[in-house]
Each structure stands twice: as C-alpha cells, then as structure tokens.
Amino acid sequence: xxxxxxxxxxxxxxxxxxxxxxxxxxxxxxxxxxxxxxxxxxxxxxxxxxxxxxxxxxxxxxxxxxxxxxxxxxxxxxxxxxxxxxxxxxxxxxxxxxxxxxxxxxxxxxxxxxxxxxxxxxxxxxxxxxxxxxxxxxxxxxxxxxxxx
Ligand SMILES: [Zn+2]
Ligand SMILES: [Zn+2]
Numbered sequence: 274x275x276x277x278x279x280x281x282x283x284x285x286x287x288x289x290x291x292x293x294x295x296x297x298x299x300x301x302x303x304x305x306x307x308x309x310x311x312x313x314x315x316x317x318x319x320x321x322x323x324x325x326x327x328x329x330x331x332x333x334x335x336x337x338x339x340x341x342x343x344x345x346x347x348x349x350x351x352x353x354x355x356x357x358x359x360x361x362x363x364x365x366x367x368x369x370x371x372x373x374x375x376x377x378x379x380x381x382x383x384x385x386x387x388x389x390x391x392x393x394x395x396x397x398x399x400x401x402x403x404x405x406x407x408x409x410x411x412x413x414x415x416x417x418x419x420x421x422x
Pocket of ligand 1: 284285286287289290302303306
C-alpha cells in the first residue's frame with residue numbers, strides 16, 4: 274500500500290497528510306510536519322518519532338508525492354526529505370554524495386556555531402572530519418595509482 278490509511282491523520286498537525294511520508298517505524302506524517310519536528314531539535318541528529326519515540330533514520334514519500342514533483346513546494350519538501358535520508362540513512366554514501374553533502378554540513382555547522390542557543394554535537398564534527406579525511410585519502414590513493422603506473 275502506497276500511502277497512509279484512509280482514516281489516518283498526521284499526528285503532528287492533526288490534519289490530512291500533505292506530502293505524506295512514512296518513517297522507518299511505519300508511522301506516517303506530512304513531509305513538512307516531520308521536518309519541523311526535526312528542526313525543532315538539533316539539525317545534526319535524527320529526530321524521534323512523535324508517536325513511538327523510535328529514532329527516525331528514513332522518511333519515504335509516497336509515489337504520488339514523488340510524481341507531484343513539478344509543484345515547487347512539493348519538490349522542496351522532497352528535497353529536504355532526501356537530505357534527511359542522506360544524513361541519517363546509515364548506508365555508506367558514495368564519494369560524490371558525500372561531496373554534495375559537505376557544503377550543507379558545513380553551512381549548518383557554521384549556523385550552529387554562530388547560534389549559541391544550539392548545541393553542537395560532537396558527532397557532527399566527527400562527520401565533517403571523516404568526510405574531509407576520506408576525500409583526502411581518496412586523493413592520495415589516486416596519487417599512488419598514478420605513481421605505480
Ligand atoms: Zn501534518
Ligand atoms: Zn513511530
């Protein structure tokens with residue numbers, strides 16, 4: 274079944290689903306609602322499901338929302354959901370993906386640095402460090418391949 278149950282409603286806004294997406298705990302939310310819940314806490318940590326408190330590591334939009342991508346506000350929500358999944362999806366990201374994430378991570382890092390209200394979790398500093406380090410390793414591997422050949 275692609276989509277929430279017919280009589281179901283978003284537990285965040287208590288309304289009908291707008292760009293519905295399903296979390297890995299199987300609960301459904303409006304895309305924007307669950308993104309709001311996420312931003313309410315630290316940007317660099319996955320949010321917890323408001324219903325079952327499980328950590329959300331994946332937000333999957335319905336096929337219907339994906340095919341509604343020509344609508345700019347839907348496209349915007351989908352893009353943020355993708356970013357969320359990339360950050361917390363737990364799968365090993367490809368190098369290209371990591372390079373794409375890096376500007377986002379650094380931007381958020383800066384924003385959290387200038388905003389003393391927000392805490393800066395160590396985990397995100399580590400994440401940026403690992404990304405930069407893996408890029409550098411990759412470059413040096415490339416260098417040694419060139420050297421050997
Ligand atoms: Zn909602
Ligand atoms: Zn849940």
